[in-house]
Amino acid sequence: MRVLLLGFGNVGRTVASLLTVERPRFPGLNSLDVQVTGLVTRTKGALANPRGINLTRAVTEIRSTGSFDRANPEFLRVTATEALANLEYDVLVELTPLSIEGKGEPATTYVKTALSRGRSVVTANKGPAAFAFRELRDCAAKNRARFLYESTVMDGAPVFSLAESSLKGCVVKGFSGILNSTTTYILTRMEDGADLEGALEQARREGFVEADAAHDLDGWDAAAKVSVLANALMNASLTPPDIVRQGISGLTPAKVKKTRAEGKILRLVGRGWREGSRVRGRVELATLPLNHPFAGVQGSGSILRIETDLMCPILITQERPTLYDTAYGVLNDLLLLSSHPTEGRPG
Numbered sequence: 329m330r331v332l333l334l335g336f337g338n339v340g341r342t343v344a345s346l347l348t349v350e351r352p353r354f355p356g357l358n359s360l361d362v363q364v365t366g367l368v369t370r371t372k373g374a375l376a377n378p379r380g381i382n383l384t385r386a387v388t389e390i391r392s393t394g395s396f397d398r399a400n401p402e403f404l405r406v407t408a409t410e411a412l413a414n415l416e417y418d419v420l421v422e423l424t425p426l427s428i429e430g431k432g433e434p435a436t437t438y439v440k441t442a443l444s445r446g447r448s449v450v451t452a453n454k455g456p457a458a459f460a461f462r463e464l465r466d467c468a469a470k471n472r473a474r475f476l477y478e479s480t481v482m483d484g485a486p487v488f489s490l491a492e493s494s495l496k497g498c499v500v501k502g503f504s505g506i507l508n509s510t511t512t513y514i515l516t517r518m519e520d521g522a523d524l525e526g527a528l529e530q531a532r533r534e535g536f537v538e539a540d541a542a543h544d545l546d547g548w549d550a551a552a553k554v555s556v557l558a559n560a561l562m563n564a565s566l567t568p569p570d571i572v573r574q575g576i577s578g579l580t581p582a583k584v585k586k587t588r589a590e591g592k593i594l595r596l597v598g599r600g601w602r603e604g605s606r607v608r609g610r611v612e613l614a615t616l617p618l619n620h621p622f623a624g625v626q627g628s629g630s631i632l633r634i635e636t637d638l639m640c641p642i643l644i645t646q647e648r649p650t651l652y653d654t655a656y657g658v659l660n661d662l663l664l665l666s667s668h669p670t671e672g673r674p675g
């Protein structure tokens with residue numbers, strides 16, 4: 329499978345590392361046959377090689393100088409748009425940042441361009457599925473390609489693949505969950521006495537804060553995840569501005585301490601539910617009793633509760649995810665593609 333990689337930040341470099349130097353540690357990846365034939369960043373340059381880029385060199389160059397070396401024989405002057413239209417690839421792996429202000433662009437256009445060429449897409453970026461889910465799903469089906477986005481919610485934990493393969497025949501009535509690692513991490517550290525800024529700085533060092541931290545603090549990242557879940561699991565057409573939203577900006581250590589002293593805990597909770605024929609979504613700073621199933625979620629952990637008409641509620645939890653979990657979600661989607669390359673009706 330020839331891959332065009334857009335974005336080579338925290339997630340892209342971890343994917344590259346798992347495909348190269350760290351690969352021998354994970355024999356389960358043996359069947360993954362991937363050559364990255366194009367790699368494009370916004371400011372650090374681009375690389376291309378139809379036989380497969382030297383990813384180890386790419387990671388080393390970025391780590392040592394912060395950009396690709398112009399003397400690298402694979403260095404190419406190309407924009408993402410040009411690469412999408414002209415390079416040879418079977419799958420686009422889209423790992424650029426979430427843009428709320430840009431309503432998911434330019435990533436959504438990148439994804440649409442690849443799908444329209446009949447190329448499947450794997451993305452960890454919530455933007456495309458949060459702002460244009462139906463259009464992209466239909467475009468994939470029309471062009472006999474696949475649009476996969478497992479890492480957009482709870483990193484590599486099986487959310488969409490579980491719903492698709494193991495909840496057949498069930499109608500999802502609603503969901504709720506703690507979906508944003510940064511805010512849970514900050515709230516957990518504030519419970520231990522840290523202030524918001526210090527806790528945010530620590531989360532940033534761990535690599536899971538969004539490029540724009542306000543996306544996490546103001547609830548936009550959680551709202552984007554609620555949109556993706558509602559669209560994918562409940563066939564909705566919600567976008568992040570449709571989600572009633574609260575964040576944790578302005579929260580003081582005193583408020584966190586007081587809540588804790590009352591035997592409760594604060595967590596940013598996202599929900600989706602049906603109201604007649606409509607699907608609604610909300611993100612709120614909820615006060616939870618300590619015996620609530622969500623109250624045990626600490627640090628960078630997440631939890632999702634899915635309610636269906638047929639099954640009792642299902643809980644998916646994730647403890648201490650790292651960038652490897654996100655990168656694994658991307659690799660899992662690539663493995664899925666290698667066994668099921670197309671879906672939907674012929675175009």
Ligand SMILES: NC(=O)c1ccc[n+]([C@@H]2O[C@H](COP(=O)([O-])OP(=O)(O)OC[C@H]3O[C@@H](n4cnc5c(N)ncnc54)[C@H](OP(=O)(O)O)[C@@H]3O)[C@@H](O)[C@H]2O)c1
Binds near residue numbers: 339369424
């Ligand atoms: N980090 C996590 O734990 C995590 C977890 C789940 C999902 N995600 C999602 O995964 C995606 C990637 O996250 P990340 O942490 O790797 O982000 P990141 O470290 O900020 O890296 C983003 C990469 O995208 C490139 N880029 C930005 N705009 C571009 C454009 N228009 N065309 C081509 N490349 C472009 C950047 O290039 P420059 O460096 O040159 O600007 C950079 O290489 C995001 O959407 C994020 O929300 C991340």
